[in-house]
Amino acid sequence: MAGRIEIPKIIFENIVRQALLEDLGRGGDLTTSSIVDPGARFSGRIVARQAGRMAGGAVAAMAFELMDASIRMEQTMPEGGEIEPDTTLMTVEGPAGAILSAERTALNFLGRLCGIASLTAKYVGAVAGTDASIVCTRKTTPGLRALEKYAVRCGGGVNHRFGLDDAVLIKDNHLAVAGSIKEAVGRIRKNIGHTVKVELEVDTLEQLEQALTVGVDIVLLDNMAPETLRKAVDMVDGQAITEASGGINLQTAAAIAATGVDYLSVGALTHSAPCLDVGLDAGE
Numbered sequence: 001m002a003g004r005i006e007i008p009k010i011i012f013e014n015i016v017r018q019a020l021l022e023d024l025g026r027g028g029d030l031t032t033s034s035i036v037d038p039g040a041r042f043s044g045r046i047v048a049r050q051a052g053r054m055a056g057g058a059v060a061a062m063a064f065e066l067m068d069a070s071i072r073m074e075q076t077m078p079e080g081g082e083i084e085p086d087t088t089l090m091t092v093e094g095p096a097g098a099i100l101s102a103e104r105t106a107l108n109f110l111g112r113l114c115g116i117a118s119l120t121a122k123y124v125g126a127v128a129g130t131d132a133s134i135v136c137t138r139k140t141t142p143g144l145r146a147l148e149k150y151a152v153r154c155g156g157g158v159n160h161r162f163g164l165d166d167a168v169l170i171k172d173n174h175l176a177v178a179g180s181i182k183e184a185v186g187r188i189r190k191n192i193g194h195t196v197k198v199e200l201e202v203d204t205l206e207q208l209e210q211a212l213t214v215g216v217d218i219v220l221l222d223n224m225a226p227e228t229l230r231k232a233v234d235m236v237d238g239q240a241i242t243e244a245s246g247g248i249n250l251q252t253a254a255a256i257a258a259t260g261v262d263y264l265s266v267g268a269l270t271h272s273a274p275c276l277d278v279g280l281d282a283g284e
Contacts, residue, residue, distance in 0.1 A: 042096035049277035055154035056113030063106035068098035113151040114276035120155025132257035139267040229259035
């Protein structure tokens with residue numbers, strides 16, 4: 001995958017630290033401390049057991065680093081790289097006790113993030129040849145949003161808003177409270193800065209027509225069939241960014257992208273991605 005993909009350590013250091021503390025509990029690693037001599041050394045490889053897409057090497061490395069700063073790691077598969085089965089992703093060498101105590105935490109993060117990147121890459125492949133992009137949602141694991149959205153980027157996807165404070169998305173329940181599209185958008189415009197985008201979810205072409213009259217930046221076309229989406233894209237005619245959403249899967253993505261929408265919003269990227277099977281094998 002072209003381009004450099006990275007995430008600053010300061011964003012995830014505390015996340016990894018808390019994960020290690022959860023695993024070590026109150027007494028530390030009883031198994032490792034009982035079996036491994038203090039001076040023992042360990043070298044090994046983190047290997048992918050299946051094909052996928054790489055994401056989260058620095059996060060996995062942080063787990064080892066926090067256990068013992070003397071552990072040496074080398075990431076041999078770049079972020080966003082395509083993984084074949086039995087590919088070495090990283091090597092690790094250092095104090096055996098620290099490595100074995102950090103192993104599961106490191107692999108948990110790596111498997112999870114590679115899994116998200118791998119599923120995202122499948123969706124990106126499904127819409128290849130169209131102008132549509134695949135975007136994630138806020139349906140993320142609490143506390144892991146920054147990492148999971150990073151993994152989406154490693155898979156070739158695009159991030160939607162990170163939280164409630166960086167963009168406006170007016171949904172059906174907001175409209176139910178406000179009473180109308182015009183009223184909802186009017187209230188929003190009075191309370192946001194000029195740099196904030198306004199997106200509006202619409203379920204019907206009639207709602208879309210109203211949305212275009214109030215001048216929103218993005219329209220979220222929710223649960224529309226491909227033929228309806230085509231009509232919606234024609235109606236918008238470049239007046240706003242178009243985003244399709246609602247139950248999109250790998251079987252339907254291509255047909256939806258072919259309607260001409262700009263983005264496909266896929267919650268499954270983060271809420272349903274299976275972990276990639278990765279393991280730590282002793283030896284060179």
